[in-house]
Amino acid sequence: AVTHYRKDYSTPNHRIDRTLLEFDLDAESTLVKSRLDFSPWHLQQAEGLPIVLDGEDLQLECVTLDGKLLDESLYQQTDTQLIIPNAPKQGTLEIAVRIRPSGNTRLEGLYMSNGNFFTQCEAQGFRRITYFPDRPDVLSRFTVTLRADQAAYPVTLSNGNLIDSQKLPDGKHRTVWEDPFPKPAYLFALVAGQFVCQEESITKSNGQPALLQVWVEPGNLDKTDFAMQSLKHAIEWDRQRFGLDLDLDRFMIVATADFNMGAMENKGLNIFNTKFVFANPQLATDIDFENVESVVGHEYFHNWTGNRVTCRDWFQLSLKEGLTVFRDQEFSADMLAKGLDAQQAASARAVKRIDDVKVLRAAQFPEDAGPMAHPIRPDSYQEINNFYTVTVYEKGAEVIRMQHTLLGEEQFQRGMRIYFDRHDGQAATCEDFVAAMETALQEIKPDQDLKQFRHWYSQAGTPNVSASWHYKADESELVLTLKQSCAPTPGQAEKPAFHIPVRIGLVSNTGLDLPLQLKSPKNALSGDILNFTETEQVFVFQGVAKGTVPSLFRGFSAPVQVRAEYSLEELVFLARHDNDPFNRWDAGQQVFTQAIFEIYQSSGDTSGKLVQAANLMMADLLEDPSLSDGFRALAIALPSENTLFELFDGLVDPVALHFARQTLREYLAACNQGPLLKLYQARATHTERYEYNAVAAGKRALKNASLAYLTVDEPGQSLARSQFLSADNMTDRLGALNLLAHNAEDAQSELDQFFNMFQKEALALDKWFMTQATTPASHPAGNPLERIQALLKHPAFNLKNPNRARSVLAAFAMQNPSVFHQHTGVGYQLWASLVIELNAINPQVAGRMARALDRWSKLTPSLQTQARAALEKINAHDGLSPDVHEIISKALG
Ligand code: DPP
Ligand code: ZN
Numbered sequence: 001a002v003t004h005y006r007k008d009y010s011t012p013n014h015r016i017d018r019t020l021l022e023f024d025l026d027a028e029s030t031l032v033k034s035r036l037d038f039s040p041w042h043l044q045q046a047e048g049l050p051i052v053l054d055g056e057d058l059q060l061e062c063v064t065l066d067g068k069l070l071d072e073s074l075y076q077q078t079d080t081q082l083i084i085p086n087a088p089k090q091g092t093l094e095i096a097v098r099i100r101p102s103g104n105t106r107l108e109g110l111y112m113s114n115g116n117f118f119t120q121c122e123a124q125g126f127r128r129i130t131y132f133p134d135r136p137d138v139l140s141r142f143t144v145t146l147r148a149d150q151a152a153y154p155v156t157l158s159n160g161n162l163i164d165s166q167k168l169p170d171g172k173h174r175t176v177w178e179d180p181f182p183k184p185a186y187l188f189a190l191v192a193g194q195f196v197c198q199e200e201s202i203t204k205s206n207g208q209p210a211l212l213q214v215w216v217e218p219g220n221l222d223k224t225d226f227a228m229q230s231l232k233h234a235i236e237w238d239r240q241r242f243g244l245d246l247d248l249d250r251f252m253i254v255a256t257a258d259f260n261m262g263a264m265e266n267k268g269l270n271i272f273n274t275k276f277v278f279a280n281p282q283l284a285t286d287i288d289f290e291n292v293e294s295v296v297g298h299e300y301f302h303n304w305t306g307n308r309v310t311c312r313d314w315f316q317l318s319l320k321e322g323l324t325v326f327r328d329q330e331f332s333a334d335m336l337a338k339g340l341d342a343q344q345a346a347s348a349r350a351v352k353r354i355d356d357v358k359v360l361r362a363a364q365f366p367e368d369a370g371p372m373a374h375p376i377r378p379d380s381y382q383e384i385n386n387f388y389t390v391t392v393y394e395k396g397a398e399v400i401r402m403q404h405t406l407l408g409e410e411q412f413q414r415g416m417r418i419y420f421d422r423h424d425g426q427a428a429t430c431e432d433f434v435a436a437m438e439t440a441l442q443e444i445k446p447d448q449d450l451k452q453f454r455h456w457y458s459q460a461g462t463p464n465v466s467a468s469w470h471y472k473a474d475e476s477e478l479v480l481t482l483k484q485s486c487a488p489t490p491g492q493a494e495k496p497a498f499h500i501p502v503r504i505g506l507v508s509n510t511g512l513d514l515p516l517q518l519k520s521p522k523n524a525l526s527g528d529i530l531n532f533t534e535t536e537q538v539f540v541f542q543g544v545a546k547g548t549v550p551s552l553f554r555g556f557s558a559p560v561q562v563r564a565e566y567s568l569e570e571l572v573f574l575a576r577h578d579n580d581p582f583n584r585w586d587a588g589q590q591v592f593t594q595a596i597f598e599i600y601q602s603s604g605d606t607s608g609k610l611v612q613a614a615n616l617m618m619a620d621l622l623e624d625p626s627l628s629d630g631f632r633a634l635a636i637a638l639p640s641e642n643t644l645f646e647l648f649d650g651l652v653d654p655v656a657l658h659f660a661r662q663t664l665r666e667y668l669a670a671c672n673q674g675p676l677l678k679l680y681q682a683r684a685t686h687t688e689r690y691e692y693n694a695v696a697a698g699k700r701a702l703k704n705a706s707l708a709y710l711t712v713d714e715p716g717q718s719l720a721r722s723q724f725l726s727a728d729n730m731t732d733r734l735g736a737l738n739l740l741a742h743n744a745e746d747a748q749s750e751l752d753q754f755f756n757m758f759q760k761e762a763l764a765l766d767k768w769f770m771t772q773a774t775t776p777a778s779h780p781a782g783n784p785l786e787r788i789q790a791l792l793k794h795p796a797f798n799l800k801n802p803n804r805a806r807s808v809l810a811a812f813a814m815q816n817p818s819v820f821h822q823h824t825g826v827g828y829q830l831w832a833s834l835v836i837e838l839n840a841i842n843p844q845v846a847g848r849m850a851r852a853l854d855r856w857s858k859l860t861p862s863l864q865t866q867a868r869a870a871l872e873k874i875n876a877h878d879g880l881s882p883d884v885h886e887i888i889s890k891a892l893g
Pocket of ligand 2: 320324
């Protein structure tokens with residue numbers, strides 16, 4: 001396997017100033033002709049440097065240089081490149097290749113889905129379409145001609161503006177598209193086939209109109225309203241909050257059922273997984289609505305952060321992804337809070353923040369602690385597809401958020417303007433972004449810099465912060481000691497201290513926040529942010545009343561793992577009184593976590609003091625009417641099994657951990673049945689028409705979170721059965737179905753009804769598969785693995801469709817620990833054979849699935865033995881793709 005290093009970056013020899021592409025679209029054999037106008041990268045450069053083009057699985061027909069056909073002695077062709085040695089500094093290259101879209105199951109390059117053509121070029125799919133310098137620093141102006149059969153492919157789209165459209169003889173037609181903006185090849189797109197669209201015209205800030213279109217296959221126009229509305233909201237929001245407007249006359253979104261990722265920000269022609277476009281109340285849950293809004297926003301925001309300023313090389317991926325995730329998180333938070341009063345708005349924002357941090361803790365912290373750990377700006381990779389990770393995306397967004405915290409909104413926006421002034425139209429680096437923010441910071445704080453902050457870009461691993469404090473009654477001082485460390489990660493043994501912004505509050509015993517008066521060190525406090533920059537640092541606060549409890553990392557101000565020396569009483573106090581809703585939630589989660597660990601370590605005993613404290617806290621949460629429904633739904637939910645696995649100090653048996661969590665759930669349900677029922681019924685009897693907004697979604701979330709406890713036994717299960725039948729929306733229907741399928745002895749009739757109701761709706765069927773694939777080991781009928789094996793043989797199962805594959809394989813191997821990690825090792829064996837099967841179909845998705853045992857060294861010894869056997873089985877397979885090989889070989893160490 002080849003490893004690529006960030007330090008090896010060098011500029012190409014040539015620019016490609018203009019690119020003309022012509023496609024004769026045919027499922028079995030598409031002809032792609034290109035005409036590339038090239039010029040020297042450096043004006044002074046010598047004659048005779050080679051032109052280096054990437055290309056894979058292409059059938060080369062001919063190469064012409066400045067009008068002269070080149071014979072084979074004048075170029076070199078390898079499996080991955082076409083090189084023209086001794087090229088002139090400047091000239092025109094014409095190339096013709098053939099490709100076979102119908103045989104493309106990897107869904108990179110040009111492929112077919114349901115009879116229609118789609119492309120996916122990020123990161124390196126363009127090289128499967130034609131020979132080209134397929135690297136993000138080569139920006140070219142594209143003109144694209146599409147020829148296709150009119151009847152089979154009436155709609156043909158590409159980037160930019162439609163400049164010509166004509167009928168041709170023999171039933172064909174032609175469209176010509178011109179993208180006014182230079183772009184790297186990874187942002188190229190084409191779509192052709194049978195589509196219908198919803199469209200609207202908007203007015204841009206400059207007074208010019210722009211056409212917005214959402215294209216779907218016929219029969220799906222009843223699912224596009226919300227995506228269109230989200231797109232308009234995103235455009236408006238980017239104008240208002242970032243001062244950035246749409247720069248095109250036409251902006252298109254096209255949905256496809258076969259897509260490796262969530263969506264793709266191709267210039268002017270975003271291509272989306274249907275999962276992130278389709279939304280109506282019957283088919284989509286509140287979470288789906290939220291995701292559609294956020295992904296539509298994300299891809300639209302890329303138009304500036306990704307397309308206008310792109311990445312110099314793929315090591316800089318977080319430059320566009322971390323920043324764009326930060327932008328979509330803020331967009332969602334602002335949308336959720338819109339129109340609410342101040343208190344409701346704060347609560348809606350906190351709910352969003354908690355959701356985002358849950359993802360980070362459940363998925364990114366494990367990545368940072370495992371064999372694939374990498375800095376948000378990686379130093380090396382074997383397969384770039386494997387680096388579209390929660391670290392690059394979600395931790396990357398946290399690193400942007402910390403800069404926002406250090407600069408404040410106004411100066412952060414100033415930094416954004418500096419960034420665009422310097423780099424619009426360029427391929428930039430993460431360093432360029434930080435440098436722009438540093439300039440903005442120094443405009444207001446000339447003595448500060450982001451020098452130490454840059455470690456967040458270069459160092460992997462989740463920093464551990466331990467916090468202890470004592471009270472000096474004589475001086476009314478609270479002395480807080482913070483220590484930071486970061487465990488070694490692959491290739492990084494020692495790490496200098498991070499610059500960590502700690503948002504802090506001092507909560508007095510009456511529950512009020514005290515004013516912050518920092519005595520020492522001088523200048524370490526700015527507003528409510530402590531700048532924590534040393535391995536160990538002591539902070540002395542004055543004017544502190546006795547009994548005051550510090551609230552640390554409010555709003556999750558840094559992506560760190562905190563170990564604070566709270567007593568149980570202090571945690572319970574914060575869970576009741578912290579004025580920061582995130583920390584209030586977090587304190588409660590710590591109480592639940594400790595209670596589950598108490599049960600885990602006592603083999604099921606619920607009489608311990610932590611369980612008792614958790615129970616009292618639960619009773620409080622259920623009765624507290626000052627909390628919003630959305631917040632309460634999160635506060636009463638137990639931490640996920642993946643989060644618990646990571647938090648436990650020592651080796652873990654995930655099966656026993658599941659049963660410990662289950663025991664606490666049953667105990668809390670039994671002790672709080674009355675209040676739970678009351679909460680449920682108050683929300684179940686109100687039958688307003690479904691609407692997606694923060695308040696309504698919060699209400700449904702609390703109703704279903706209460707039902708989740710109640711369904712531990714029969715009375716609750718009957719409630720779920722009637723909710724399933726009477727629901728007018730997917731949130732309530734699927735919520736009930738999940739609970740029944742996971743808890744009731746028999747939920748076959750509901751599962752059958754659901755299947756019959758939605759058998760023509762692929763995304764709803766994915767949910768049906770996923771519900772069953774996540775049935776836990778505690779299910780009363782036993783042996784969920786047999787059910788999963790049966791799902792794989794179901795006529796509607798299809799490993800070639802990524803959504804369907806994920807709905808069983810990822811669901812089972814990553815979201816169902818008690819079945820996946822069963823002690824016989826059968827779960828691992830099933831996973832290994834599916835990864836091997838998928839490896840031959842779609843390496844990129846297989847690489848994702850291959851990560852299920854990343855954390856195998858944290859398993860108990862006998863599970864480790866079984867896990868290693870499964871990993872070795874995959875490793876020994878002939879014909880492993882670079883994607884899967886990289887993951888498995890790193891896991892084996
Ligand atoms: N650039 C894409 C996205 O994150 C990758 N799938 O939006
Ligand atoms: Zn993105």
